[in-house]
Amino acid sequence: MGEPIAPKVFAVQVGIGRVALSRIENGQAWPRSETLKRMMAIFELDWAQVAEVGPNAGPHPLMPDTPQDGQQVYLCESLRWGRRRLGWTLAELARRSGVSASQLSRIERGQVARSAVFTWHPEDGNIVREDRRIVFGNLLLAAIAGGNYVAPHSDLGDDR
Structure with a gap:
């Protein structure tokens, strides 16, 4: 070489x-x-x-070490399932949320150690860091991951 x-x-x-x-x-x-x-x-x-030929499982997500890591993995999986439930592509979610599609892809696969889209739960400001809850700071991502986003009527049809 x-x-x-x-x-x-x-x-x-x-x-x-x-x-x-x-x-x-x-x-x-x-x-x-x-x-x-x-x-x-x-x-x-x-x-x-x-590379070896094998199933295309993609890179492994980060394994949780702390309670916050476990919460983050749960949020990431919830976002992926919520987006799919809405029938949106990553590009569509990126357009609506202002977060890049590549970052959203890493988030949904649990491959972000820390990201600016995550923040502490607003009610946990006076709690020791180790006991704080992690949430999405982006309101659209939070609503989708929480199952609280209801698509407006115009999103349900082809009248875009």
Whole structure:
């Protein structure tokens, strides 16, 4: 394969920042498909050298370590089921909520350690941090995850 490539040089060649590369290296982020393909091209790798054939289960969600992590996983799953119940795509939810589709995808798969869409429950301000509840700060995401969102009549038909 040749000489080793310095991380900073490699990040530039791949088209990402050094911090993004570090997060990928440490398992804190997943590269986008285009980024992974550029990495593979630089190292002259093909898919057989990178991945095994198997069911497409996707990356594993983060496992809960704290009560808040468990609450977050529950919120993420509830959002996915609520969105599907409404028949919305990630792009549609992104348009309506103002949160990017890629971020929503990571949220629904439970692959966000922390995100600005999560906040502390407003009633828990005086409670010790370990006992606070996590909720969606975005009102639309909160309503959908809570099963409280009712689509307006115009959303139910094809009269957009």
